[in-house]
Amino acid sequence: MTRKEFRDLATPDEARAAIDSLALEGGIERVPLENARGRVLVARLDAELDVPGFDRASLDGYALRARDTFGADEADPARLAVVGEVHAGAEPDVALEAGQAAEISTGAVMPDGADAMVPVERTDTDGGGDEVLVRTAVAPGDNVMFAGADVAAGERALGPGTTITPRDIGLLSALGIDEVPVRAKPRVGIVSTGDELVRPGDDLESERGEIYDVNSYTIAAGVEDAGGEAVLYPHAGDEQDEMEGILRTAADECDLVLSSGSTSASAVDVIYRVIDEQGELLLHGVSIKPGKPMLIGRLDDSAYVGLPGYPVSAMMVFRTFVAPAIREAAGRPEPASATVSGRLARQERYEEGRHRLMPVGVVTDGDGETLVYPVDKGSGATTSLADADGVVEVGPETDYLEAGESVTVTLFSPDVRPPTLFGVGEDDPTVSRVLDGLERPRYLSVGSRPGLRRLREGVPDVAVVAGPLDRDIEADEIGRWDREWGLVVRAGNPDEIEGLDDLVDRDLRFVNRTTDSGLRSSLGASIADVAEKRGTDRHEIVDAVDGFDLGLRAHESPARKVIAGDADAGLGLRETADRLDLGFVSLGEQPVRVLANPDRTGKEGVRELETVLADAASAKR
């Protein structure tokens, strides 16, 4: 089988043009007024009636003939006979003649013969209520809202293309309109592919390489954000007949079909074949990073776009190419694009001449200026975007961006507000709890060592470092506590493990943490003690511990290996062992330090963190 991909990559503009050539419009539907908010009107609505539909009293008071008040003032009020009363919602049963007035409530119909009204505050009653003294002169029309003064019958009320706001709903209500013709939301079918994908909520068999389906739900949320209606289709395996069946069902029921999910070449091949042989293939492969493997075409009466398999790529391609087309079809205006300018925190080099969409985070430095840093956990990562605030676009001709260079970030949405505090470092339960007390913090659990390195490089506000500090660092310690670390073992410690010596001497399976972790530093020191005590080399001790080299990144992962029966002991915290109802063999306490960039100690988020840390410390005491 031959595929056109990679032979002849399309430019981003060509991809945009190809998507624009697909008709995604979902037609017209009529919705009740109460569901019309945010929908887009397809036709002009003219007023079919006058609003108000009658000459209306604007205040509580007296309807009268203006002529009868000429010359009246506080000193010399006009005296009129009160001949009736008109309430809101009632038809007047009086008609006024010269010298007469009628009591009238706000919103009531002006009686025949009256051409103005006087508010009750400018009147007094007399003659047992049979007469009214009017202490002011009024002109014809005063305090009366004439029929049609608000909206007149035949007037253009709302034009086609109007996105209906609550204010427009007010206007439509006033016109008595209880149903409006709006653009139907484009129906977007999402076909998830790949044998390895499991729906969230179902059980995962990691040993088989199963992973949760990230793209389907993420893209569905993106579709709804853009004004479309997302329809999730059941997981499609990599078998061609099954895939074709699902794609055709989706094409039949939707205006646009997106396939997404699999990174496997065979799944992609199968989809490629279905579209190429059964539909029409417009474009395959775009010179963009991330996002190269993109497919644009038609199947039956539906448009089709194949998204890359990796979640970050899929979402970036969706945002850049597909979401604007859905918005266009939904009649939604492009969202007010919020941008932020800032200095790039570090040099970035680009190896390939592809248009690049670089997810970035932003952080405010000590001078209130914006620093922009790339967020990249590798192409398979799912969380990069949750840790990012927006995107910097870099053209294919750019080989590198210098540190300090000014760049413009398009925020993911105008509502994105950068974190108040940016922390990095050790993964620690106390840190998690402390962060809960802050508004919009961002914390990346990169481990103590990388945290320290990043703090030195000047991007984050604070680093959390556990274990011994092996060298001086220019930073302000704004918080510190101790945590008990050791070996997490099975509940009740059935193997009767007492310490590191057991791991060295007995046939026990151990699970370690990576060298990034502060726990690992403390373990290293203890191992050195054991070696010294035994008068041997550190390496011999390490080699004797089965699993010492298996370093896991997460602070709970070793404990979970113990629960799963894959290990007898794991490096961890007493707090973790307690929380997971496991046994624990203490190996000591280690300090956890919160270190702040000295330039940022005045920053509000840092000061708040300091306060919360102080509160937490005093609560412990």
Next chain:
Amino acid sequence: MTRKEFRDLATPDEARAAIDSLALEGGIERVPLENARGRVLVARLDAELDVPGFDRASLDGYALRARDTFGADEADPARLAVVGEVHAGAEPDVALEAGQAAEISTGAVMPDGADAMVPVERTDTDGGGDEVLVRTAVAPGDNVMFAGADVAAGERALGPGTTITPRDIGLLSALGIDEVPVRAKPRVGIVSTGDELVRPGDDLESERGEIYDVNSYTIAAGVEDAGGEAVLYPHAGDEQDEMEGILRTAADECDLVLSSGSTSASAVDVIYRVIDEQGELLLHGVSIKPGKPMLIGRLDDSAYVGLPGYPVSAMMVFRTFVAPAIREAAGRPEPASATVSGRLARQERYEEGRHRLMPVGVVTDGDGETLVYPVDKGSGATTSLADADGVVEVGPETDYLEAGESVTVTLFSPDVRPPTLFGVGEDDPTVSRVLDGLERPRYLSVGSRPGLRRLREGVPDVAVVAGPLDRDIEADEIGRWDREWGLVVRAGNPDEIEGLDDLVDRDLRFVNRTTDSGLRSSLGASIADVAEKRGTDRHEIVDAVDGFDLGLRAHESPARKVIAGDADAGLGLRETADRLDLGFVSLGEQPVRVLANPDRTGKEGVRELETVLADAASAKR
């Protein structure tokens, strides 16, 4: 009965504090992941598993031991035995030893013994596929995403208070989470009051002073915009027992009850009594304009706010005081407030020392600067807000704002984009159609004369003027056409009306347009002709026409009076008569001119209008 209102008006800050003291929170609910977008997390979510859950191949290629590739390059590839194959979604059935490799697909589980992989592009097969030649050296870990590298078990995933974005949904999916605990939307009951109110869609009896209920739907849309759930309660009359019953039902079912709708003093009194006697009254009357009559209190376990009856007042009070409280309760961040600065187009004077919320429109002038003009159709108007872009707040100490003074407009939402074209003038069907061809035009049908006046004052871009131009005006004519005007009569003209003479000489009921209308100017000229022909005074002719003084604002209203049987003839257009299947007696043609402010002829919206007008004119020919 005594009411506290107006004796002791609260300040806006006191009103805010009173609303803040009401607890509107709706508690916690669990929603499926697919409905989680935009909801607010109430608890921290930690990762319960590693993502990925296994060491994962990042590319298609070969899993191997890095050590076996040391020194390999294009010239001297490493030769390894291919001992198996691992697919995504399958458990590896091989374990590698030194010198061995396994074919592996993107996303598949790394087999035991392998510590790196090489992409297929850097390999060749040999020995009938039994061997692979590796043309590059790799280090341990290359092209492998280790278990937990994306998210590690125990790691803090999302903090409390997070508003869930599609990107967060990606993260939650990856963690297998299919349900999340979020803040319940505060339930807001809306009780519509006032005997004169009719639901949109139902029949209206204007002669009884009935009007459509504007507030209920408008406020409901505002509630949903703010993140609440709106519940509409059936129309409540002004009878105390009925009102109390409905308010109590709403209080029982909702976190907040809003009453709204009526401007009638008796309906307001009844509500006041219910809250004051049965609940708790915190505040009555706020020193703000519009919005003074506002009620804040509690009823049973619910918060209660009584909104003013006039729609514009109700919406402004809702926006200013209630919406922020609903957002707060929903855990929604304040929307990024979009503001625009501009020069005030005309002087504004304030008579009372109240905090003022002034609805304004904005328009770009010829120099690209923003002009801000107040939108005010009077307190009973429903459409003011649909014609406005935002609000200028003016403190109670300010007596007036000068024309040209710089003011800041808070847009109704960050999505509000000011109109591309601002036109005023004659209401005309051709104008309506032309506007349909433009994006985001604003057109106020104020009539020809006021339109001309406003154009002279320099606010709108264009004015549409029908009929004779009585004096020179400095403006560029960018479009012109003729329209046929005359008398709209019953279908088939059963009264055999032939012209104005019939209205003068016979007992026929006529309906006129206001003097603002261009039609009225042409009628005036014809009346003068009739007078001259008869050798009499113009006033005599006018007095002889029954209904000459009854001038309606809307171009279709006279025709509608004819349909309703309230008149025998009405001033109108042939187009209107044709559209409504009525008879027509032509009295002539009159020009309609589109006049542009000479400073704005270069403005894009004006140029677009000119193009659309030219297209419409050539289509007619």
